[in-house]
Amino acid sequence: MVGDAISHSVLPGIVIAYLFSSQFDSIFIMIGAGIFGVFTTVIIDFFHKKLKLQEDASIGITFTWLFAVGVILIALFTGSATDLDQECVLFGELGTSFLDKIIIGGRLYGTRSMLMILPVFLVIVLFVFSGFKGLQLLAFHEEYALSKGINTRIWQLGFMSLVSITTVMSFESVGAILVVGLLVLPPATAYLLVGKLTKMLWFSCVIATFDCLLGYLFSIYFDVSVSSMIIVFAGIIFVLVFLGLKAQKKWKNNFSEQSVFE
Amino acid sequence: MKPKHSIEVHNLSVAYNRIPVLWDIDFELPQGQIIGIVGPNGSGKSTLLKAIMGLIPLSSGFAKIYDKELNNVRDKIAYVPQRESVDWNFPATVEDVVRMGRYKKGKLFSRLSGIDKQLADEAIEKVRLTPYKDRQISQLSGGQQQRVFLARALAQGADLYIMDEPFVGVDVATEKTILDLLITMKNEGKTVVIVHHDLQTVSDSFDYIVLLNTRLIAHGPTREVLTEENLQATYGGQLNLLVKMQHLIKNTDFPIREKGFEDK
Numbered sequence: 274m275v276g277d278a279i280s281h282s283v284l285p286g287i288v289i290a291y292l293f294s295s296q297f298d299s300i301f302i303m304i305g306a307g308i309f310g311v312f313t314t315v316i317i318d319f320f321h322k323k324l325k326l327q328e329d330a331s332i333g334i335t336f337t338w339l340f341a342v343g344v345i346l347i348a349l350f351t352g353s354a355t356d357l358d359q360e361c362v363l364f365g366e367l368g369t370s371f372l373d374k375i376i377i378g379g380r381l382y383g384t385r386s387m388l389m390i391l392p393v394f395l396v397i398v399l400f401v402f403s404g405f406k407g408l409q410l411l412a413f414h415e416e417y418a419l420s421k422g423i424n425t426r427i428w429q430l431g432f433m434s435l436v437s438i439t440t441v442m443s444f445e446s447v448g449a450i451l452v453v454g455l456l457v458l459p460p461a462t463a464y465l466l467v468g469k470l471t472k473m474l475w476f477s478c479v480i481a482t483f484d485c486l487l488g489y490l491f492s493i494y495f496d497v498s499v500s501s502m503i504i505v506f507a508g509i510i511f512v513l514v515f516l517g518l519k520a521q522k523k524w525k526n527n528f529s530e531q532s533v534f535e
Numbered sequence: 536m537k538p539k540h541s542i543e544v545h546n547l548s549v550a551y552n553r554i555p556v557l558w559d560i561d562f563e564l565p566q567g568q569i570i571g572i573v574g575p576n577g578s579g580k581s582t583l584l585k586a587i588m589g590l591i592p593l594s595s596g597f598a599k600i601y602d603k604e605l606n607n608v609r610d611k612i613a614y615v616p617q618r619e620s621v622d623w624n625f626p627a628t629v630e631d632v633v634r635m636g637r638y639k640k641g642k643l644f645s646r647l648s649g650i651d652k653q654l655a656d657e658a659i660e661k662v663r664l665t666p667y668k669d670r671q672i673s674q675l676s677g678g679q680q681q682r683v684f685l686a687r688a689l690a691q692g693a694d695l696y697i698m699d700e701p702f703v704g705v706d707v708a709t710e711k712t713i714l715d716l717l718i719t720m721k722n723e724g725k726t727v728v729i730v731h732h733d734l735q736t737v738s739d740s741f742d743y744i745v746l747l748n749t750r751l752i753a754h755g756p757t758r759e760v761l762t763e764e765n766l767q768a769t770y771g772g773q774l775n776l777l778v779k780m781q782h783l784i785k786n787t788d789f790p791i792r793e794k795g796f797e798d799k
Contacts, residue, residue: 468671
């Protein structure tokens with residue numbers, strides 16, 4: 274699972290960028306993480322295709338190693354006085370992100386994390402809308418795209434860069450581990466419901482929003498970590514959809530059997 | 536000037552991990568015919584197609600299409616890979632996949648035109664899948680999936696069609712649909728190159744045959760190429776037993792008896 278790998282292996286990129294810029298919310302962090310995200314996919318691809326290693330083995334080697342390097346870099350160079358610690362990177366904290374308000378000239382423009390993720394959101398929406406055909410072709414049939422002379426490597430790099438940037442942007446809010454849940458669970462739920470990629474994209478957006486709302490409300494009620502509650506609900510909804518579809522199928526079968534006999 | 540050959544392969548060798556899969560292949564294929572590339576399993580047939588399509592690195596030699604480099608004529612070629620090369624659980628409908636045939640290099644950021652969509656619809660109709668147009672591809676039979684691939688190639692509107700084992704695991708209806716289509720395509724002046732592993736079936740439909748077993752055994756019009764000697768060289772041990780039996784039955788009186796019995 275490449276998204277999982279990226280979410281962990283961007284850590285050394287973040288640490289190195291932090292060491293150079295001494296700021297936690299700078300553009301350098303994003304660039305550093307972006308580079309490492311792409312670097313990860315290149316290495317995985319190299320192990321898998323050139324060294325003929327299994328894909329899961331290539332992924333396992335790459336991201337655990339890079340993540341371990343990142344953890345050691347934090348321990349060695351950043352010391353204890355910084356706000357960059359492993360807890361924060363792994364789990365994030367959505368509950369306090371609203372405290373960081375951006376106020377210019379007495380007017381509230383939003384929270385910092387919101388304003389930071391907004392440009393990324395716009396870039397992704399633009400890329401998915403305009404490059405939908407390329408992404409679809411790459412995902413479904415890379416060999417066929419190659420036979421048409423399409424440079425799948427560039428598409429792959431573009432896509433993976435966006436995955437890494439998204440992952441990095443979510444570090445502050447949901448953290449490196451839970452972001453994978455948000456990357457996978459809503460689309461997986463949508464996949465159960467519809468059999469067409471365009472529809473699946475819309476459905477997963479709606480489902481993700483729903484997951485977040487439910488998770489947030491319940492986390493306030495129980496006073497627990499917001500991001501964990503969101504993922505818990507995303508999982509519950511996935512299972513409910515799965516069971517619902519199964520029940521529906523069974524009911525349909527029973528119904529058609531009856532109509533045959535009557 | 537119209538080029539003489541559809542595909543020209545010269546001195547082509549391909550190796551995986553230093554083991555040669557194709558060795559010094561050299562041939563020219565005619566135009567406007569149905570051409571079969573035939574050989575046993577593991578004889579390098581699919582590799583040959585991939586080499587021609589520029590999908591794998593060559594150890595030596597080159598392949599030219601319509602006397603030109605591959606990159607200059609990609610628009611004129613439609614490649615139909617083996618059915619197993621994709622995950623059929625992918626969230627796409629028949630229509631989605633066939634429309635991919637209209638995707639072009641350098642035009643991936645612009646929308647499909649009405650003509651593109653119409654050509655895709657026509658291709659779906661040609662393979663008789665119009666009733667299944669909005670169905671998800673995982674809910675199709677093997678033969679229907681093969682026809683989806685064929686429709687995608689047809690939607691490209693190419694001159695040369697390169698197909699990898701289109702007859703594997705398909706039902707009789709699909710086999711007939713594909714064969715009928717091939718003949719229609721031939722009558723329209725298209726060239727079709729098909730990789731096929733089994734000589735027993737559909738080989739009468741080929742006008743021209745390339746026999747392959749790592750090396751090139753023979754190539755030419757079907758009637759000239761399908762000799763016992765050539766088949767022997769292509770299929771080797773697999774064919775040996777049958778041929779020997781035939782000889783035995785011919786040379787000795789039936790029923791065959793062991794020598795010891797004749798003395799008694």
